Amino acid sequence: MAVAGLVALPAWASGWNPATLGPVAVLPPAEEALLAELVETIIPETDTPGAKTLKVHQFVLRMVQDCYGEVAQNNLNQGLITLDQVAKGAFEKLFIDLDVTQRTAVLTHLQQSDDPATKAFISLVKNLTIQGYLNSEYVLLNMMEYKMAPGFYHGCVPLKA
Amino acid sequence: MPFFNIDSVKSRTFDAIVIGSGISGGWSAKELTGYGLRTLVLERGRDVKHGVDYPTAMKNPWEFPHLGQISKAEKEANPIASQCYAYKEDSAHFFVKDAEHPYVQEKPFTWIRGYQVGGKSLLWARGTQRWSQLDFEGPARDGFAVEWPIGYKDIAPWYSYVEKFAGISGNKDGLPQLPDGEFLPPHEQSCVEKYFSQQMAKHYNNSRPVIIGRCAHLTKPNPIHHQQGRGQCQNRVLCQRGCPYGGYFSSNSSTLPWAQKTGKLTLKPDSVVHSIIYDEKKGKATGVRVVDAHTKEMTEYYARIIFVNAATLNTNLILLNSKSSRFPNGLGNDNGLLGKYISFHNFRTTISAEYEGFQETITEGNRPNGSYIPRFRNLYKQETDFLRGYAAGFGSSRMLDRDTTGFGEDLKKSLTGKKYGNWRVSSHMMGETIPKETNHVALDSGLTDAWGVPLLKTSVAYDDNDEKMIVDFHEQLTEMLTLAGFTNIQTHDDPNKAPGIDIHEMGGVRMGKDPKTSLLNKWNQLHHCKNVFVTDGACMTSNSTQNPSLTFMAITARAADHAVKELRKGNL
Numbered sequence A: 001m002a003v004a005g006l007v008a009l010p011a012w013a014s015g016w017n018p019a020t021l022g023p024v025a026v027l028p029p030a031e032e033a034l035l036a037e038l039v040e041t042i043i044p045e046t047d048t049p050g051a052k053t054l055k056v057h058q059f060v061l062r063m064v065q066d067c068y069g070e071v072a073q074n075n076l077n078q079g080l081i082t083l084d085q086v087a088k089g090a091f092e093k094l095f096i097d098l099d100v101t102q103r104t105a106v107l108t109h110l111q112q113s114d115d116p117a118t119k120a121f122i123s124l125v126k127n128l129t130i131q132g133y134l135n136s137e138y139v140l141l142n143m144m145e146y147k148m149a150p151g152f153y154h155g156c157v158p159l160k161a
Numbered sequence B: 001m002p003f004f005n006i007d008s009v010k011s012r013t014f015d016a017i018v019i020g021s022g023i024s025g026g027w028s029a030k031e032l033t034g035y036g037l038r039t040l041v042l043e044r045g046r047d048v049k050h051g052v053d054y055p056t057a058m059k060n061p062w063e064f065p066h067l068g069q070i071s072k073a074e075k076e077a078n079p080i081a082s083q084c085y086a087y088k089e090d091s092a093h094f095f096v097k098d099a100e101h102p103y104v105q106e107k108p109f110t111w112i113r114g115y116q117v118g119g120k121s122l123l124w125a126r127g128t129q130r131w132s133q134l135d136f137e138g139p140a141r142d143g144f145a146v147e148w149p150i151g152y153k154d155i156a157p158w159y160s161y162v163e164k165f166a167g168i169s170g171n172k173d174g175l176p177q178l179p180d181g182e183f184l185p186p187h188e189q190s191c192v193e194k195y196f197s198q199q200m201a202k203h204y205n206n207s208r209p210v211i212i213g214r215c216a217h218l219t220k221p222n223p224i225h226h227q228q229g230r231g232q233c234q235n236r237v238l239c240q241r242g243c244p245y246g247g248y249f250s251s252n253s254s255t256l257p258w259a260q261k262t263g264k265l266t267l268k269p270d271s272v273v274h275s276i277i278y279d280e281k282k283g284k285a286t287g288v289r290v291v292d293a294h295t296k297e298m299t300e301y302y303a304r305i306i307f308v309n310a311a312t313l314n315t316n317l318i319l320l321n322s323k324s325s326r327f328p329n330g331l332g333n334d335n336g337l338l339g340k341y342i343s344f345h346n347f348r349t350t351i352s353a354e355y356e357g358f359q360e361t362i363t364e365g366n367r368p369n370g371s372y373i374p375r376f377r378n379l380y381k382q383e384t385d386f387l388r389g390y391a392a393g394f395g396s397s398r399m400l401d402r403d404t405t406g407f408g409e410d411l412k413k414s415l416t417g418k419k420y421g422n423w424r425v426s427s428h429m430m431g432e433t434i435p436k437e438t439n440h441v442a443l444d445s446g447l448t449d450a451w452g453v454p455l456l457k458t459s460v461a462y463d464d465n466d467e468k469m470i471v472d473f474h475e476q477l478t479e480m481l482t483l484a485g486f487t488n489i490q491t492h493d494d495p496n497k498a499p500g501i502d503i504h505e506m507g508g509v510r511m512g513k514d515p516k517t518s519l520l521n522k523w524n525q526l527h528h529c530k531n532v533f534v535t536d537g538a539c540m541t542s543n544s545t546q547n548p549s550l551t552f553m554a555i556t557a558r559a560a561d562h563a564v565k566e567l568r569k570g571n572l
Helices: A029-042 A056-067 A070-091 A100-111 A116-134 A137-142 B006-011 B023-034 B072-077 B138-142 B152-166 B191-203 B223-227 B251-261 B312-320 B409-416 B464-483 B549-568
Strands: A153-158 B016-019 B039-042 B265-268 B271-279 B284-292 B298-302 B305-308 B340-343 B349-355 B361-365 B371-373 B390-400 B420-432 B440-448 B454-459 B487-493 B506-508 B529-534
Touching: A029 A056, A029 A070, A029 A100, A029 A116, A056 A070, A056 A116, A056 B072, A070 A100, A070 A116, A100 A116, A116 A137, A116 B409, A153 B191, B016 B023, B016 B284, B023 B039, B023 B251, B023 B265, B023 B305, B023 B549, B039 B251, B152 B549, B191 B371, B191 B390, B191 B420, B191 B464, B251 B265, B271 B298, B271 B312, B284 B305, B284 B529, B305 B312, B305 B549, B312 B340, B312 B440, B312 B454, B312 B506, B340 B440, B349 B464, B361 B390, B390 B464, B420 B464, B464 B487, B529 B549
Parallel strands: B016 B039, B016 B305, B039 B265, B305 B529
Antiparallel strands: A153 B361, B271 B284, B284 B298, B340 B506, B349 B420, B349 B487, B371 B390, B390 B420, B440 B454
């Protein structure tokens, strides 16, 4: 009785199903596949999963669809077209067919572009990719030692080397 | 309208009615049922049962579709609520939908409301600092508002009483301007906060203390807290979702279940109070008119005493709407001051800085609290060209330093690396505002809400005193941070941040000694209708600089004790 508040978590606490996050569908499958390659180029698979495996492209789409305005949505659509145009101009291939070095070169080029829309596109996708990646279940649990309830606060702890 | 079936009337008759179930209403419920009174608590919003109705409480970050962010459509549909720092994907269900609860802003006022059982006690920031005698003496010393009819010695035992039950963590700092309470163990200050505190002690000869905040968290629960079914705070800092552990104080986790256990409580959610019924022959209030939130049907409930705890502005609204031939301008409003002298806390401005020292240390875990700088301006005498002063929150943290310029493996390495940036600190001002007759609320003469209640019209604004205080906060905090060796000091002020966003609105039904210039006596009874008690923020004569909820709790417990004594003497 005395510690009921500590141990007894209600049944609904474990009843959450990530599948209920709901569908996202602002882009046709081809564009979604392109976006998946784009986020994977930003944060690739190494000895740990990359952004594509973690479905960060779907997070990017959901955020742009639900939380950003029409301007950002159009910017995303247009940016994906620009992405392939730049890829073709430089390497005569679609972005999806480039190797990692070529893809990175395209993104670096976009990031350094003088065109505000292009810059806005790459920074939108990059920032959302970083946000989605860092807050993904895999990264928080396996790489960030995330615990919902640490149970403590220490104000002055030596930094581990 | 009243349906004079004897049994029906009997079933709608109680010893006491409490309007509202938030922080102060919960305390009214606990105290009155505790004294054996059959008590009806009316809550305009839906029921929220502790633990059961906290749907987001156990969700992980990745389980929120937008990682906590509110969608654009929802933001646009709720321009008021979405200004609140706590309005996020995990807590939006505890805020009212703006469109359902309109009000008229004669001057911009951001009215944050949580209509549900527990009210805003689910959402509050949990800071609980006592007032000192210096605060109660403010109006008399500086010649504004009216003199408080009570002082620190009247309220001190009641502070102790509510602190022990609610569970307040804090350090005994021995400060005359911020009296110590009945504390659970304090949270720890970070190295930088401790350093700043030591520097201030040195540079200002102990006149500007920087202490750990006092807050309503069970850092180490006592048996009384376990008896409430509450456990130790888990340092999740997800408080706005409702805490399944009862780690912080809310009506839902504490006072309401306690009242329920007495068997004397009847809690009716979805019950919008329209007005209080005044009986001219008896010379007192006999009950309330309640509109069912869903059917819109009106029912009367009766009781010997009524506690109005609808939260400051809604308490004003209900009293203004309680018109009778004896009180044509609202219950108890013979002097025309009901709804006037509204005050708030000026939360408009912040300051931030960095500290380049302590590179070898970090913090670990989470802390649902911060450091606190009690008021140091005009404390014992007038020193500045503005009246009163401000308290300030003070927090520190060290963020990971992530280089995001690259792409690919380099970026990935940088994102998951453990390179820390400088310590960052920030402080926000909590400024006392001077209650003025011009800062008022009133009923709109034409518009009503979906329940037939006139819309509230807000006319509350900053004044010159507030502007001067902001300048002084910037000057003083810049000086303090500079003396302590902080760098990159930046002040921020957003004049578009309207009053109300502090969620510390107070007054309109102020306490005072003289019925000519106040609405309530020293026991929170309406001067002219003694069986009606107002013990939420509406009763506040002035607002000082402390987070106000603890004072509302203490005032409520004190008034309930008096009400029961008076009832027993046959005086009500």
